[in-house]
Amino acid sequence: LAVGAGEVAGGAAEAAHVGREAVTTTREAVAALDTARTDLEAALGPLVAEGRLTEAEAAEIRALLEDSRAPVASLVTQVEDASGRLDELSDGAAQVATGARELADASPALTQGIATAAQGGQEVAAGAAEVSSGAATLARDLCTLAAGTTQVSDGAARLASSSVTLRDGTSELGSGVTQLREGLQQGLTRIPDLDPDTERETARTIGNPVEVVSDTMARAGTYGAGLAPFFMSLATWIGAYMLFLLVRGLSSRALSAGAPAAWAALGGWIPPALIGVGQVVVMFSLVAFALDIRPVHPIGTLLLLLLASATFVAVLQALNVWLGTVGQFLGLVLMLVQLVTAGGTFPWQTIPEPLRSLHRVLPMSYTVEGLRQTLYGGDLGTVARDVAVLVAVLVVALGATTYAAYRQRVWSPARLQPELVL
Incomplete structure (x- = not known):
């Protein structure tokens, strides 16, 4: 100017x-x-x-x-x-x-x-x-x-x-x-003309304009408690797997006596299932009292573990009855596969195909998911869905064992006098 x-x-x-x-x-x-x-x-x-x-x-x-x-x-x-x-x-x-x-x-x-x-x-x-x-x-x-x-x-x-x-x-x-x-x-x-307090507040607002607030529906509390659902499911599978290294999936005496196939299948499933109940009770007691991991729903957690043990026993029984030694090896392979697909240590959504599809069909995935809800206090509707899936797997596995027992009621010369393989 x-x-x-x-x-x-x-x-x-x-x-x-x-x-x-x-x-x-x-x-x-x-x-x-x-x-x-x-x-x-x-x-x-x-x-x-x-x-x-x-x-x-x-x-x-x-x-x-x-x-x-x-x-x-x-x-x-x-x-x-x-x-x-x-x-x-x-x-x-x-x-x-x-x-x-x-x-x-x-x-x-x-x-x-x-x-x-x-x-x-x-x-x-x-x-x-x-x-x-x-x-x-x-x-x-x-x-x-x-x-x-x-x-x-x-x-x-x-x-x-x-x-x-x-x-x-x-x-x-x-x-x-x-x-x-x-x-x-x-x-x-x-x-x-700002006073010193207003200047500091203004600078703080400009420097950090967004505040992040976290809201958690359920919390594990510790790292060990966060991994508990995965390792408890894994221990249940390993316990069922070890049982069939000691017992047979079907009783030859029951088959030779002409017992119904369903009774023969249940007769091979009930003893390891009862032993699995003892394993689950001991494991639950150690987790709850020795490790001080207190479930939000203790009864639900125990019942879900018992159902998972019975289901795993039925699956491994069917594999042993149908495939024998190969079935035992396949049970070990399924355990290793479920270490990755169950989503116990990292989100299963991040794994590639076909492992992501295996997550949806293998039973340990639903055991881990259900235990998270009962241990931390999550959605009980999710627990109901997981229980339904485990029951369905249990029924299918027992049905497969029953059909195998029905077929093995017919004796062949190879079964009466098996070949000696060196």
Whole structure:
């Protein structure tokens, strides 16, 4: 603003200088007309005396000369008046430039109000542009005036128009300066003066605008308690697996005696299942009392472990009855596969296919999931679904063993006298 106001003051000073030159030019034009009238008077006297002109013609020539001098004399008065106004405008612009320079010196402390004062600055720039345009118009008009006295009247009209434009621009400049002052004053009132506590709170909010809140539906409490469902399920499977290294899946005596296939299958399943009950009770007691992992639903946890043990016994019995030694090996392989697919140590959703599909069909997955609900206090609806799946696996495994017992009621020579394999 200070630089622009200085330029406006310089332009106004130049306009005032041109106005003074215009006054000088018009005065010289009047003086030239007076000299021409004197010379004409001197020339007309001899012509009248010689009879070459009549007195009436000489009087008419003098009247024409007087008529041409009157507009020029009037123009001199108008130009002098306009020059005086230009001088006043130059002085006012110089004062505005001085005030703007002082304002610029004080502006570093008001930087927060500059955004509010931008509109006033734009209007000041517009007023300065109009002042510059008026000065250019004035310069062109003065040049036109100097070109000849025949266009003096037109130049005077343009000079008057330019003076009006200058006056309007000066008015807008003053209005813009007023708006700038008011905007700076408003900006000063909007600068916050915060106390130290508010400053610290503001900095803390800017530095950490988001607060993370965790909400847990169920919690294991310790790392060991978190792994308990997996290792308890694994121990149940291993206990069932070890039992069929000691007992047979079907009794040959019951088959040779012609007992029903279902009774023969149950007769091979009940003894290891009862031993599995003892294993589960001992394991549950150690986990609950020795390791101090207290289930939220202790009865539900114990019942789910008993069902899992009975199911695992039935699955391993069916594998042994159908495949024999190969079935025992396959039970070991299934245990290793379920170490990965059961989701006990890491989310099963992260494993690739086809292991992810095996998670959905192997029984240990549902045992781990159900134990998590009963140990930590989760969704009992999930426990009901897991129990239904384990019961279904138990029924299918016992059905497969029953069908195998039905088939083995027919004795072949190979079964009566098996080959000796070295």
